Amino acid sequence: MILFAHGARDVRWAEPFERLRARVQARRPDLAVALAYLEHMAPDLADAVRALADQGVTRVRVVPLFFGRGGHLREDFPQHVARARAAAPGVSIDVAPAAGEDPAVIEALADFALADMA
């Protein structure tokens, strides 16, 4: 599994995504769980898929950790997936919906926003 996030210049940006990766990995020790980034951070999606292919992985699920439904998700993300497929033709890549489309994620964010509200 590859958790795909935006990336940023500040390395600390990725800390919550690293916590998420560790949490997913802890729940599924049988999977290889990696992070990849759209920009500013390494690896990009193609490199992450190639690294998994080098470990013998033949099926990858890519989970886009995007909330807004803008150009990154609608245009850039499919291009990165196409590039990753070209870079690792022996790997079958399955693309999950975006995090912002998931009602349980929205509900967790609503819980978070309302936490401690009198």
Added chain:
Amino acid sequence: MILFAHGARDVRWAEPFERLRARVQARRPDLAVALAYLEHMAPDLADAVRALADQGVTRVRVVPLFFGRGGHLREDFPQHVARARAAAPGVSIDVAPAAGEDPAVIEALADFALADMA
């Protein structure tokens, strides 16, 4: 309450945040719940706080819907809060932690990433 998100050029970007706003509003019909954006979209935080002040609101909780811990959250966000405080000195502004710091949000994202995984 103001849900503060990044913003983007594509208006469709905001759709999941609008769903979240509606969900929070439905759970707390007694609160005024508004969205505001760091860039590209209106209103910005100061305008959103002023609009609530015009409705008679004197206390606002700002919830930063940021996941990464980079420059937007560490540098830009405090500046926007300072500007909003200057723009509406009669309003007491309380700042929540960022969404990416919340263990329950991370767990919901882990559930989402692992959904339908054999």
